[in-house]
Amino acid sequence: MNEKRVRRLNEIDTRGQGPVVYWMSRDQRAEDNWALLSAQELAVENKKPVVVVFCLVPEFLGAAIRHYRFMIEGLKDVEQELLKKNIPFCLLQGQPGEEVSNFVENHEVSLLVTDFDPLRIKKKWKKEVKNKIRVPFFEVDAHNIVPCWAASPKQEFAAYTIRNKIKSLLPEFLIDFPRLKKQNEAVKIPDNDWEKTGHNLKVDFSVPELKWIKPGEKEARNALKRFIGQKLSRYPEERNDPNEDAVSDLSPYIHFGQIAAQRIALEVRKTGIKARDDFLEELIIRRELAENYCFYNENYDSFQGFPDWAQKTLDEHRPDQREYLYSLKQFESARTHDDLWNAAQLEMVKRGKMHGYMRMYWAKKILEWTRSPDEAQKIALYLNDKYELDGRDPNGYVGVAWSIGGVHDRAWPSRPVFGKIRYMSYNGCRSKFDVPAYIDKVRSIL
Ligand SMILES: Cc1cc2nc3c(=O)[nH]c(=O)nc-3n(C[C@H](O)[C@H](O)[C@H](O)COP(=O)(O)OP(=O)(O)OC[C@H]3O[C@@H](n4cnc5c(N)ncnc54)[C@H](O)[C@@H]3O)c2cc1C
CATH class of the missing domain: 1.25.40.80 (Serine Threonine Protein Phosphatase 5, Tetratricopeptide repeat)
Incomplete structure (x- = not known):
């Protein structure tokens, strides 16, 4: 294991007598998982078995039943794959600060390993667990090819400033994965009750599950x-x-x-x-x-996160007259004057995945048709995270911030409402693809 992939989250050296635990959170898979491989390596070194735990929280950043079902079905797969390797998978339910810490204490866990996630809520959970446990705690970037902290020690300005940094590190990090080893010792953990899993979810049940994509x-x-x-x-x-x-x-x-x-x-x-x-x-x-x-950037989901030039230009254009103004409800129910925008919104609601090109147009028009960039960002993130199956992701926060707040982009010729933020138009789309065909295609999604 490349040690640059691993960070210590505390300075405690005293180990417990029990298993090494991998607290799986973001990287929900058995194979090709550096956090699990790292936990296994530590377990072998310490002559302990590995146990994997996952803590299911009853609500999470606006995720709906669509997202929870996709995740829970995927976790059942993880359990089966781990069983083949004699590695127990334990599903906890509740808040990680309580549940993971209690698990560590009750099972005299020797070391705790978790996976990396840049979002605030995950940092908070880890802090809560860290404050309660008395054993070494490690974080492994199992999501990125080049570990986030190794790629760059600071916020990068744009793709051109990070590209060469990442590319120069690919020979070191873009290597094949070792296979997860079969474990000799099976640890007894009570069976997971999948039937009852999710009964206490406090989520929106009106966003339906998807049929075209199968989880796992x-x-x-x-x-x-x-x-x-x-x-x-x-x-x-x-x-x-x-x-x-x-x-x-x-x-x-x-x-x-x-x-x-x-x-x-x-x-x-x-x-x-x-x-x-x-x-x-x-x-x-x-x-x-x-x-x-x-x-x-702690402000990745707010106006304050935008670069200075973008904040300045958007501030200057706050008083501009908007040709159309829509409420969240009108946006959500795809009732704008623009048939292309409405189709994109419906694609997201019905299919749970808007085409990548349309996402840019969709977010930029929300900026054009709301009272302020702050409101536009809020609405775009709310809808994105409610309906997109891939929502609540760094890519989503940045996609919205790129479209509305010029993040990772440059200044363009100034125009009303947008200021120097890059603009996209209906006619621009018409010159790139067959707009009526797209609208028809979305209409045909059941
Ligand atoms: C307003 C807006 C909102 C977005 N919301 C999300 C979101 O919630 N979740 C999400 O994962 N992506 C989001 N994106 C980024 C991008 O649109 C999606 O990653 C892409 O459409 C996913 O479809 P795909 O896997 O078929 O893409 P492909 O084109 O097949 O790309 C493969 C992979 O490359 C990465 N990728 C592609 N485009 C981008 C991009 N522009 N920025 C960063 N990574 C990219 C993704 O990991 C993607 O899965 C958003 C973009 C915008 C402009």
Whole structure:
């Protein structure tokens, strides 16, 4: 294990007598998981078994039943895969600050390992656990190819400032994964009661589950194979056309950690297809740039996070007259004057995944049709996180901040409402793809 992938979250050296525990949170998979591999390495060193725990919270940043079901079904897969390796999987329910700490105490856990996440809520959970436990606590970046803290020690300005830093570290980090080893000693942990799991969720049950995408590690691998076999070669030319089925649809799997970005990169790289470079730019550089932003900028989901030039220009244009103004309710029910915008909104509500190109147009129009950039950001994040299966992700916070607040972008010629923020128009879309065909396509989604 490359030690740069691991950080200590406390300075305690005294170990408990019991198992090494991997508190799985963001990276919900058995294979290709550096946090689990690290826990296994520590367990072998200390002659202890590994146990994996997951703590299911009853509500999480506006996630709906759509998201919880996808996650819970994926976790059942994780349990089965771990069982094959004799590694117990224990599902806790409640708040991690209580549940994970109690588990550590009750099982005399020797060492605790968890995975990395730049979001505030995860930092808070880890702090709460850290304050309660008396054993060594480690964090492993199992989500990024280049660990977030190794890629850069500061918030990066744009893709061009982080690209070479990441690229120069790929030979060190973009390596194949070792296989997870079968464990000799089985630890007795009570069975998980999946029937009762989720009964106490305090989530929105009106956002329906999705049928077109199946959760879990195996399904994620199948989706990757399909993408490589059927779409990758068309990716550079067709990825910005929402009528073409040329994108990977891997973001929900990456978000829930059901597949490692590193596995995707390894398989795509192997193909030798020229188109791979465009795809890897998105998967590695753009995605890891978003991680960098959320890790180093506490205000990743608010106006204060925008760069100074963007705050200034947006402030100057606050008094500008807006041609249309819509409420959250009107946006949510896709009742604007713009049939293209309405179609994008409906694609997100019905399919749980708006096409990437439309996401930019969608967010920029919310800026154009609300009273302030702050309100626009709030509405965009609320809708994104309620309906997108890949919502509540650094990519989402940054996607919205890029569209509305110029994050990782540059200043453009000034215009009303937007100031120097990059503008997108209906006619611009018409020149790029068949707008009526897209509207029809969305209409046909059941
Ligand atoms: C307003 C707005 C909101 C967004 N919300 C989210 C979100 O909630 N969750 C989310 O994962 N992405 C979000 N994105 C980024 C991007 O649109 C999605 O990652 C992409 O559409 C996912 O579909 P895919 O996996 O089929 O993409 P592909 O084109 O197949 O790309 C493969 C992978 O590369 C990465 N990637 C692609 N585009 C970007 C990008 N622009 N920035 C960072 N990484 C990228 C993702 O990990 C993606 O899964 C948002 C973008 C915008 C403009």
